[in-house]
Amino acid sequence: MTINCKGQLIDLSQPKVMGILNVTPNSFYDGGKYQSESLVLEHVEKMLAEGAHFIDIGAYSSKPNAEFVSEQEEIDRIMPVVESVLKQFPEALLSIDTFRAKVAEVCLENGAALINDIAAGNLDSDMFKTIAKFNVPYIMMHMRGTPNSMQQQTNYEDLVSEMLFYFSKKINEARRLGITDLIIDPGFGFAKTLDQNYEVLQKLELFSVFELPLLMGISRKSMIYKELKIANDEALNGTTVLNTIGLTKGASILRVHDVKEAVQCVKLFQKTNQNG
Structure with missing residues (x-):
């Protein structure tokens, strides 16, 4: 189970870690934390040193009821970060959220891999054509509606x-366009209630039917801290527990x-x- 990132074959039969870099002022956990170039580069260096295989950069918060950001503003936020990170760490594999x-x-x-x-093409009809044009790996997440409406679409x-x-x-649509490297993400927290998130986790192995890598993104999410009645900055232990469960059920990438x-x-x- 491999994907091709800029000519490098990545074996996802051995689970990998994707480090999160939010360059938004309003993300649910680390919003506003990395607003200067020095802080961005310091954080990326730390994640790479700790073993991140991918760095996932996002410039538009997808938390419920997040403020609208124009396309140009999103580009203006994210491009300097992409350029700066790849100048400092040219071998880094950057995922664009x-x-x-x-x-x-x-x-x-400009070098992203x-x-x-989060919308698997549903919010931009040109997305699949763009992925096919560049022939890059594509993570497709399950979500209904938009970040603003998703929590009203849990029926x-x-x-x-x-x-x-x-x-x-979605897989059939992508394959028809010649997209080969696909990764699926169940979308924990997106158009799902707390109990529904745990139902998906409980049945996560069913997604192996597609024989595609599975990304798990539950890091510090409300399904953890609301269930435990703690703050999100206290949710690391819960994140680790659920990541472990995800690995036993076939997760290929932990986004954290x-x-x-x-x-x-x-x-x-x-x-x-190792001997199993």
Whole structure:
């Protein structure tokens, strides 16, 4: 199970860690934390040193009811970061967290390696064509509606069955355009209630039917801190517990704020299963 990132084959049968770099002023956990070049580069250096295989850069907060950001403002936020990071760390594999084809295109033209789309093309009809044009790995997430409306769209007859149908359609659409390297993300916290998030986690192994890498993004999310009745800055232990469960159910990539702990989680998981 490999993906091609800028000519480098990445084996995702061995789980990898994706470090989160939010360059938004309003992200739910680390919003406003990395607003200067020096702080960005310091954080990226730390994540790479701790073992992050990918750095996921986002310039538009997708938390519920986040403020609207224009396409140009998103580009203006993200491009200096992409350029600066790749100048300092030219071997870094940058993932761009965007649902806009133009943002994806500009970043790919300037050295980004893959695209992480929370909407799987639903919010920009040009996204799939852009991915096909650049022939890069594409992370497709499950979500209904938009970040502003998603929490009013949690009425499912059979949640996981509907998600499987959603991904089946998206995968077929991508394949018809010649997109080969696909990664699926169940979208924890997106158009799902707290209990629905745990239902998806409980049944996570069912997504292996697609024989594609699976990204798990639960880092410090409300499904952890609301369930435990703690603050999100106290949710690292819960994140590690759920990441471990995800690995046992087939997760290939852990998308996290705390890289060191996730890498340790992967190492211990692999050690436990090395003779399995």
